[in-house]
Amino acid sequence: MSRILVVDDEEAVREALKRRLERDGHLVLLADSSAAGIAALQDGGPSYDVVITDMSMEEGDSGIRMLKAAVERDVFTEVIVLTAYGNVKNAVECMKMGAFDYVEKNIPDVDVFELLMLKVDRALQQRLSTVRTLDRLANIGQVRR
Amino acid sequence: MPDETPLPAPADFLTVANCLLSLSLTQHASRDFLHETLQDAVRLTGGKRAFLARVVQETGELAVVETAGEGWTEEIERIRLQPHNETQRGITGYVAITGKPYLCPDVRVDPHYVQFFAEVRSEIAAPFFDAEGRVSGVLHVDSEALNHFRREHLDWLTTFANAIAAALAFEEYRSRERLLVQIGRDLAATSEIKPLARRVVEVAAEALRCEGCSLFLLDETRETLVLQATRGYLLADVGTAFYKLGEGLTGTVGLTGQTIRLDDPRDDPRWLGRYPEFSRDERSAFLAVPILGRERTLGVLRVSRPRATPAWFRARFTESDERVLTTIAGQVGIAVDNIRNFNRVVRSERMAAWGELSAKSAHMIGNRTFAIKGDLNELKYLLAQCTDPQALAHLNMNQEVGALVESIERGVYRLEDILREFRDFVMATQLTLRPTDIAALVQETVSETFPKRSPVKLVAAYAPGLPALRCDGEKLKRAFAELIENAVSFMPEGGTLTVGVVQVAPGEGPAFVRLSPSRAYLQITFADSGPGVPAELKEKIFTPFFSSRVKGMGLGLSIVKGIVDAHHGKIRETGEPGQGAQFRIFLPIESEN
Numbered sequence: 001m002s003r004i005l006v007v008d009d010e011e012a013v014r015e016a017l018k019r020r021l022e023r024d025g026h027l028v029l030l031a032d033s034s035a036a037g038i039a040a041l042q043d044g045g046p047s048y049d050v051v052i053t054d055m056s057m058e059e060g061d062s063g064i065r066m067l068k069a070a071v072e073r074d075v076f077t078e079v080i081v082l083t084a085y086g087n088v089k090n091a092v093e094c095m096k097m098g099a100f101d102y103v104e105k106n107i108p109d110v111d112v113f114e115l116l117m118l119k120v121d122r123a124l125q126q127r128l129s130t131v132r133t134l135d136r137l138a139n140i141g142q143v144r145r
Numbered sequence: 146m147p148d149e150t151p152l153p154a155p156a157d158f159l160t161v162a163n164c165l166l167s168l169s170l171t172q173h174a175s176r177d178f179l180h181e182t183l184q185d186a187v188r189l190t191g192g193k194r195a196f197l198a199r200v201v202q203e204t205g206e207l208a209v210v211e212t213a214g215e216g217w218t219e220e221i222e223r224i225r226l227q228p229h230n231e232t233q234r235g236i237t238g239y240v241a242i243t244g245k246p247y248l249c250p251d252v253r254v255d256p257h258y259v260q261f262f263a264e265v266r267s268e269i270a271a272p273f274f275d276a277e278g279r280v281s282g283v284l285h286v287d288s289e290a291l292n293h294f295r296r297e298h299l300d301w302l303t304t305f306a307n308a309i310a311a312a313l314a315f316e317e318y319r320s321r322e323r324l325l326v327q328i329g330r331d332l333a334a335t336s337e338i339k340p341l342a343r344r345v346v347e348v349a350a351e352a353l354r355c356e357g358c359s360l361f362l363l364d365e366t367r368e369t370l371v372l373q374a375t376r377g378y379l380l381a382d383v384g385t386a387f388y389k390l391g392e393g394l395t396g397t398v399g400l401t402g403q404t405i406r407l408d409d410p411r412d413d414p415r416w417l418g419r420y421p422e423f424s425r426d427e428r429s430a431f432l433a434v435p436i437l438g439r440e441r442t443l444g445v446l447r448v449s450r451p452r453a454t455p456a457w458f459r460a461r462f463t464e465s466d467e468r469v470l471t472t473i474a475g476q477v478g479i480a481v482d483n484i485r486n487f488n489r490v491v492r493s494e495r496m497a498a499w500g501e502l503s504a505k506s507a508h509m510i511g512n513r514t515f516a517i518k519g520d521l522n523e524l525k526y527l528l529a530q531c532t533d534p535q536a537l538a539h540l541n542m543n544q545e546v547g548a549l550v551e552s553i554e555r556g557v558y559r560l561e562d563i564l565r566e567f568r569d570f571v572m573a574t575q576l577t578l579r580p581t582d583i584a585a586l587v588q589e590t591v592s593e594t595f596p597k598r599s600p601v602k603l604v605a606a607y608a609p610g611l612p613a614l615r616c617d618g619e620k621l622k623r624a625f626a627e628l629i630e631n632a633v634s635f636m637p638e639g640g641t642l643t644v645g646v647v648q649v650a651p652g653e654g655p656a657f658v659r660l661s662p663s664r665a666y667l668q669i670t671f672a673d674s675g676p677g678v679p680a681e682l683k684e685k686i687f688t689p690f691f692s693s694r695v696k697g698m699g700l701g702l703s704i705v706k707g708i709v710d711a712h713h714g715k716i717r718e719t720g721e722p723g724q725g726a727q728f729r730i731f732l733p734i735e736s737e738n
Contacts, residue, residue: 010512016519023526056508084511085565088619089577105515108561112515113522 002124003027003046007037007053007066008082017052020113021120034062038069047074050123052116055083055090055102064090067099076130078123080116100126152297153189161185162304169312173319176211178312183213183284186305190269190298192286194262197309198226198237199282202354202450202460205229207241207283221261235259236270237283244280246271246299250292266291271302273310276317277463284309321469324352328473332480336487338362341480342374349448349473350376353466357422357429357449361388361395362481363442365713366733369663370399370445378422386420389663393417398433398445404471407431408461410449422449432462434474438482446474496574503571507564514560521554566700569623570689573707576617583614583621583667583732584646590625591644600639601632601673608647614667615735616712624705628671628728631701635675635726643672649731658715658731665734666714672727677720686718 004026006017011032018028029048031037034057041048051070055063063081070077078100083091091102100123103116165182172178183195194214198207207226228238239257240247249268252258258268268287275281284306288294328348335341342360350358359379361370364387372379372386379386388396394405394415410416410431423429433447448470450460528546531537584607595603632642646669654660678686685691689703705728709716712732720727 008512010516012516013512013519016516016523019523020519023523082515084508085568106511106561106564108558108565111518111522113519 001025001027002049003029004120005029005031005037005040005048005051005053005070007031007034007051007057009033009054009057013054016113017116020117024117024120026120033057034059034066034069037066041069041073048077049127050100050120051077051079052120053079053081055081055087055094060087061090061093064094064097067094067097071098076127076134078127080119080123152295158189158301161189162301162308165305165308166311169308169315172312174309174312174316179211179309180213182305182309183211186284186286186302187213189301190286190288190294192269192288192293193265195284195286197282197284198241200241200280201225205460207237210282216262224261226259233259236268237285240270240272240283240285241280244272244274246303248294248296248299250294262287264289267293269294269299269302271299271306273306273313275310276314276465281310281313321352324348325469325472325476329476332476335480336484338373338481338484341477341484345446345473345477346374346376349446349470352469352473353432353448353450353462355448355450355462357451358447359420359422360436360444360446360477361399362436362444363390363399364661366661366664367441369661370395372420373444375422378424379420382420384659385662387662388417388419393419394431395420395433395445395447398435398447399442402435402437402442404434404467405431406433406462406467423451427451430461432466432470434467434470436474436481437478439478443478443481446470446477500571500575503567507568507571510560511564514557514564517553517557521550521557524550566704569704570700570707573620573704574711576620576711578615578617580613581616581618581621582611583616583669584608584611586618586621587625587644587646587669590622591629593622594626594629595642596633599633601636602639602641604641604643606643606645608645611646611648611667612734614732616732617708620708620711624708624730625669625671627701627705632671632673632675632726636673640674640725642674643670645670648734654731657719658717658729660715660731661733666731667734669730669732670727672720672725674725677722677725677727678718679722683718687716 004021006014006021006028008014008017009032014030014032018030021028029040031040034053037051037053041051048070051066053063053066055061057063059065063083067079067081070079079094079098081091081094081099081102082105083102085104085106094102101119103112103119105112165185168178168181179197183197186192187195192214194212194216196209196213197211199210200206201208205228207228209222209224212222226235226238227233228241234242234257236247236249236255236257236259247270249255249258252260252265252268265287266289268285270283270285272280272283284302286294286298286302328345331344331348332341335344342362346358346360350356356377359375360373362373363369364371368390370388370390372383375383388399390396391400394407394410394413394417397415398405407413408430410429411418421429429449429451431447431449433445435442436444436446448462450462528550588605588607591603591605629642629644636642646667649660649666649668651665652662654666660666686702687706690699691702706716709730709732714730714732716728716730718726718728
């Protein structure tokens, strides 16, 4: 079971995301602001596999703060940023800073929840393979030692 | 001399002179004052009649403006003396030219005399002057007696002439003062540039008694002075006549912020004669002052006076004229600054409020829509998961459920379409400028937007060596894409889309669009062979919410226009109705300075 943190200031959005993610068997935790999200990251519990955060909450670039906090907590946590149409500049900024991907919330003719689930799956795979690679490297190190 | 006229007591003269001088202060050059002066002149000198002639500034002629004594007819009063014409000037004209008092003991042997009244035998005439020392008129008394006047009479006449001069000067100052106060009030009450410019031109021309007056203001490029208002010759050139800064006399004033005052501009090497208020061959005095704003020169106010006039009277502008024009220009500067600042504040406040409102509401609507999409996703899932035969039967019975879900989904997508258009519209003016190769950008947009398989043929022509343009490439791409999609959608059965980019040299823009005459532009054309735009809709298509199609909000072309406007460009639809639409975009290329 993978741990996923959803950060969005809109309750309806949080609930919709939680429901869809839980359908796929994920453990979903919610935060209603970037402050709450950062607190959740730092509560001492196990780290999150994926963080899904809205870009624009208190500030137009709250998502960037979330991204930083998530990576500080666990460098292998994959972050997916939800953006509004026309906010490409911030999205590109997030990608540069190591976000896994960004998803535009309102794409006409696209079931964005299915798209998001696809990206979550790929993010989990990536995290898994990174962690495995790291384990392997660690093992090699142990053997050599 | 045997028949010398006895002089009245000097006390009489002093009383009269004092009285006139104090009247000149209180009554100024009223008709009563002038008439009384003439009557006193006749009475004290024992003459027959008197008249006052004034210089007509425009022509240099002398016109009779007031008379005293008997025998005057309208015909005689209408006579204009021509001081420059030796046979027509008479003693009055001669005095005007020499500027010296004149005593004629016997008109029959006087070389300058021109006859008004057959019985006249002797005359005296004294000139008076304006504040600049120019002759502005002549006071004249005649007598039917030979050798009637004495030296003292001439001295007295000179005193009266001086009183008249003082009264006229007062009058002049007062009328200028009135005009300056009036223009100050008018300018403070005007909230638009155009009526302000027209008013200024009228007042300046009146205050300086000149025929030619033009007002130029720097356009938004801050490099070109464009004619805003004028009198006479240039009226048809308002909005198009221009000088680049430093060009010609007017451009020099605009560039240096220094006044130029010339007797004949044609003698000046900087003179171009491109937009004179009079015919190029006419000599005309010239005065141009800068219109200074708080931070920089805003424009130039200039006046000219034709000098077809005889050379004896100098039509040149005086220092006093310069002071008056500078005062007016100063008020214009303040008014223009105020109007522009006011408009800017109003506009930016409105834009800020509008921008914030739009961004907030778009964000909120977007979020809700996203959540609804989630609900919809869940609903479809639940419907698909349903295995209970009873429930399924119920759902099948009620076949509308599936149709409803689809309809809600379509509605949500439509909402998202609208939201995109709305955001594009709001964001159209928020540019991030970067030097961009426009031809490459158009090419890129075409390759991304033009359908891979389409019955429409694409013809593209890009002029070589086009300069890079500082612009927002993303936004322009959005605009170009809209035009390409539009064109293709209007040719479902096939046709041709012609795309081109060329450079337009300064001043060589086509007649259907008013471009800054001093700037170069890139022209980007999208021409199709679809149905075209009916003539009556050509203007309307760029207004928001105008749409002939079902998709979106009808903001498409208004977004395109918004983006082009934000780049200080122009867009026109110039196609022949029925033969295809032709969209032409003109984007200014930044000048090197």
